[in-house]
Amino acid sequence: MSRFYSKKDLIFQLFENQNVLNLTALPNFSDHSEDTFKLILDAAEQIATNSLYPIFREMDRQEPQLIDGLIRIHPGMKSIIQKFGQDGWVNAIFPYDEGGQQLPWTIHMAAGFIFQAANYSASVFPFLTTGAANLIRTFGSEQLKENYLPKMYSGNWQGTMALTEPDAGSSLSDLSTTAFPTDQPGVFKIRGQKIYISAGDHDACENIIHLMLARISGAPSGTKGISLFVVPKIRLDGKPNDVLTQGIYHKMGYKGAPIAHLMMGSQDDCEGYLVGEENLGLKYMFQMMNEARLGVGMNAVAIATAAFHASLTYAKERPQGRKANEKDLQKPQIPIIEHADVKRMLLVQKCITEGSLALLIYCGILSDKIAQESDKELKLKQETLLDFLTPIAKSYPSEMGVISTSHAVQVLGGAGYTTDFPVEQYFRESRIHPIHEGTTGIHGLDLLGRKVWMEDGLGWKLWLNEIQEGIGEAKRWSELIDLSTSFEKQLTTFIEASGQMFEKRKLGAEILLADASLFLEACGIVSIAWMWVKQAITAQEKLQNGTQETHFYLGKIEAFRYFISYELPKLTGIIQRFYASDFPTLTMEKEWF
Template sequence: MTFYSKRDLQFQLFENLRVMELTRHAYFHDHTKEIFNLVLEAADQIAENYLRPLLTEMDRKEPQLVDGKIQVHEGMKGIIRQFGENGWINATFPYEEGGQQLPNTLHMAAGFIFQAANYSASVYPFLTTGAANLIRTFGSRELIEMFTPDMYTGKWQGTMALTEPDAGSSLSDLRTLAVPTEKDGIYKIKGQKIYISCGDHDACENVIHLMLARIQGAPEGVKGISLFVVPQKRVPNGTSNDVLTEGVYHKMGYKGAPIAHLMIGSNDGCEGYLVGEPHKGLSYMFQMMNEARIGVGMNATAIGTAAYHASLAYAKERPQGRKVGEKDPSKPQIPIIQHADVKRMLLFQKSITEGSLALLLYCSKLSDIVHVGEGLEKEEATLLLNFLTPIAKSYPSEMCCLTTSAAVQVLGGAGYTTDFPVEQYYREARIHPIHEGTTGIHGLDLLGRKVPMKEGKALQLFGRELTTTIFHAKEKNELSTYAEKLEKYLGKAQQTTLHLLAKAGNHTEAFLADATLYLEYIGILTIAWQWLKQGITAQEQLEKGTSEHEFYQGKIMCLRYFYEYELVKMDALGKRLLSSEMPTLDMQENWF
């Protein structure tokens, strides 16, 4: 069964995003379109032959804690090693570090294929990528040589260990302690961490935790947080480093990857290696967190995409009912895809997932420019990426909960059974509004930090990009109506944002009370922009008389759908954001 569209991914990368522009930078200069296509084909083969066959099995046979070790599906050892041997874990890193200098955009596109095939299986290697990248970016030469080679091969797993029982999103309250030892750069670590993805499992030989802790005597709050490499087993002798697995969480979805509860230094025997300078751990960790936030948006989009294709295939095959107005029961039933309401649910899924994919690949291209660009290009890409990150993480995460629900609805009663994969996709989608910061936190980040950042410069850049797209769309008669609509909603969004910013100085709580709604509001505007960009690309091909008329016409129809059904939702959200009524602030705790 198809779980993503190869044709759409080609369109997104090479036609709409123009990813080949990246090769003008020296770092990517060796790459060609042929190489990029070979990367995508290799990803497709791994997904089809190794990940996809285990999708259901990994969901039914979830990890178990046995004698202090988490046991995962037996197929994962081979999959992780294959990712390592084929160079996926360090593909974006420089040649001199054994990498391929692959653009992050292509790495993310390959990740999208893996995630659509089997989300649980896909997370193991790319968690290691993020952890290794922190070590190679901020760690000493000694730490890099000690840890990264075996991480790159998949022999060792990498993790991000932040969350504690009483300090979830509030990292300023974390209490894991680091006490200096007589050995330079080595600390005794003591504490506990919860919800650690792939924090322990038997498909690797060691787990390397990138862990936040507070050095003894450090300042309170986020200014006192440092970053440490904390291996599960000591290097190089392989003895226990007193990192014990206390439990494994059993989840509603995403069951194939273990989420561990770790006790660190219970016997005063855990050693951790300081990464970079003391008290700068949170700023270092934000590199991995920001990368991971784009990744979470892509995870959600991939799952939503797989659910869409499953429901599309079912709708084409499932006969039920007849056209409205057809009363003759002797006439054959029609496939449900011919019913307007089913087409609405399919259009909803397609418009959200393909719109989100366009945004996420655009953000990935920005991250490549941040990495290799210079001067004004780099500065503007950095600002725009920072602004878009909370949107790119949260909009797909929230909306793909709804699109996977629509996929279940298309299948009707069959969708609610385990005989079809859409119920699994529905469960797996739900983690993403929580992973890497809840939607509420990203709302606060967007409105409270990113909008006023550098005196609103990032917001201005965002507006400039939309205005440029609107200008080009107006040049095409078929798209001028949509360009004018986007222009109108951009103007409304700018007025609404100014109205909210006016509250910031004298009533901060009221300013941020509806930050999550503001995030949704700007998210809709952002995806509408991405659809207009896709519309321009599709219309240009239609004007050339392409033989792929149906593909491009489908793009134009999705643009129409999004503007008619989704963009208009900004009206109600905007009305709420402009209101002076504040029931969420006025409500008293004991009135619930």
């Protein structure tokens, strides 16, 4: 049994609750089967257990250092990155004719979940390269593909995504890195700087390949004038490309992966190679960003899952106190897991992690279907639903992952606050995810300002229809009818309140979006309740048909009960704001603080 995740739950989520095997009916995945999927997950667990987890704490204690212009990382990472390349993880989701395995993204993401739970810092290197390589293979010229993809796939070269600048964080419209045309077609001189670049420099690969946003000199202002470039640290002829590592950020967690500050063109000799067409860079980059947002949600779930299992193990082993009604002090102390409040903290973690994992697998399967859907109308529905779900699937696990890992620390009490146990590290590492790939506030604006209204509200309607269908199915089971009816009532109240929120659109964008983060939070709670409905139905079917795993499935139903009884009622306080006509976040003056 793994110390950092539940294989039983992952198999349940993939093969029982959502039946990932349906994907094998699609042409691209027809060569795969349950056996191949499980072999891949087993291979991921072997790497995670034998290579990643053993250096999990070392990478935190021995964080990267910038020495003589080069970032030095944990020495164990070189062989790990090479193994990811040699075993085909970097390009596993790509077609056979490109050397890939045509693996569904859902399975690749599930394998990533195992790696991330074992050692988040170590897991990011290959998947950053996958994202960067995917941009080149999708939008780049044949020459760029030939020059860069083989060594990225092999793990010899690292890929990155270079967006953020000191004066243009989430506001990419204000991006100032500039590309100047040369007399060579597609070749530009790059000048500027980028900050917070994950794996932006390190000594475990021979070269770093940046997929970088820049504005071509004279291009339109705003996002319409942004282009995408391949900017290597070292050129193909072996010469340095005037990309300097100006600094390294020392973080509260996620310390094993370096985050670099880069300077390009300080000697006016940094070459960038245009990817696709001019001024379409942000459109191209959003392919990687949207995948990355779901990836960040999965990262958050993985870390919170590892913390949950660490605290669960501790709670089963740590004796302390007696039952509240036990007065005989001669009786032995009981494991703390027998105390109601400890169960509450473990149930919070179980509900957050397993509910979020279910949502992300749902999104993964949807994404895999979209990639091969030929029916235009059905594809539009699938794309619109996934667009609607993406900010929720990124933000709920990220925000609630912090809460979940905090509960893991609390289960251990004073021990949890020490470095003798791993939960303090999980807590620190979890905090990056509400920031990564767009802050929670940005995703709130995206959901309420854009996604709700796309295609005349199609995503919103489809989401509600899916939830209502799930509730209807649950109500057919006598064991689930009370809980599903309770959810149905809360959902009706939420829909009515959301209608009031939507009316504020008539008052202008600023008023509508003042509480966008609260709307996002409410949608997250509803979405996870929906995922628990689905899990409870599957568990009830298994119990009805007979199973030797009764404890596992009864645990699912009891977690569903906990979520409906404890977490779902939190909607009530949130949606009161939907009716409000006062806006202190708008009327508060900066001087009053």
